Amino acid sequence: MNFWDTITGNDLTREYKGFEVRAAALPEDHRAAWEQIKAHLFLYGSFTGRNLMPILDAALALLETTAADGQSAGEVLGDDIPGFCAALAGGAGARTYRDRWREQLNRNVATKLSRLGG
Amino acid sequence: MDGLTEMLKGTLEGCVLEIIGQSETYGYAVTRRLNDLGFTDVVEGTVYTILLRLEKNGLVEVAKRPSEVGPPRKFYTLNDAGRSELEKFWAKWQYLSARIDTLKEGGR
């Protein structure tokens, strides 16, 4: 029995396998990000598997969307996958990350627009 | 006046309801009206998010009409729910401003 079976029970294994099939179809850097996201989400002790599913689904869907859109995983998640996971899971730190994303958004816009000469 | 943004936050939605209540209008016109009133910091984006919320909460009727420039424009009118929300806004505003005036005049 692998780690996943232990924490989720087998009824969820099939759903999880579905995620892995989807992840396998991702470009390489998105797939690497997926591995990191899983590793970090497992750090949250309160995850029982069942409530982790929607979050894994959401994270995977985000990677799929950005891949379809031709954006790199890094471009969307930054270099901060632990922070992304903390924010996904809420609790301590989630709001700090939200604030950081706000600043990041405004800073990116300001930089890119000034490069445009506007 | 500068630095009104925070203080205006809770009342801007009521102001937009009032403007729509006076006559059918669209986002840019609402923004201009607020700017002309002296709320110069209000941008179209802010009004857009308020209109979106009013629409989502079922307080306005929306009609899309062609415009001379660019894509069709969304025009807004109040429905019954919007009118009753507007009444509530003015009641709250009158209460608030009366209490604050009393405070300033040193009464209780």
Add this chain to the structure above:
Amino acid sequence: MGIRDIIEGKKQWRAHMARVDALPADYRIVYREMQKYLFKVGPVDLLGDSLLPGIVDFFEEGAAQGKGVRHLIGDDVAAFCDGLIGDSPTYADVYQQSLTGKPDADAK
């Protein structure tokens, strides 16, 4: 409609992004940065509840009137985004709810 349905309906998504690509450069930059932020924050009901197409409608209208994107939404793009999503649940809210079985009061 969730993000995954969008991916499955790639055609619709591509049509949406083609509209984005047709916007002036400043609008395009702001839209893309906004989209990244919105994706990270919460389960954005993408094309389904018309949030993203709505932004593009709004941007097309502004561009057609010859306005710059900053003029339209101001400098605080994050505040504009937060206004758009209002109090719709974030990923964190959804997870906290799954733990306690009720909305996370602390996250408000």
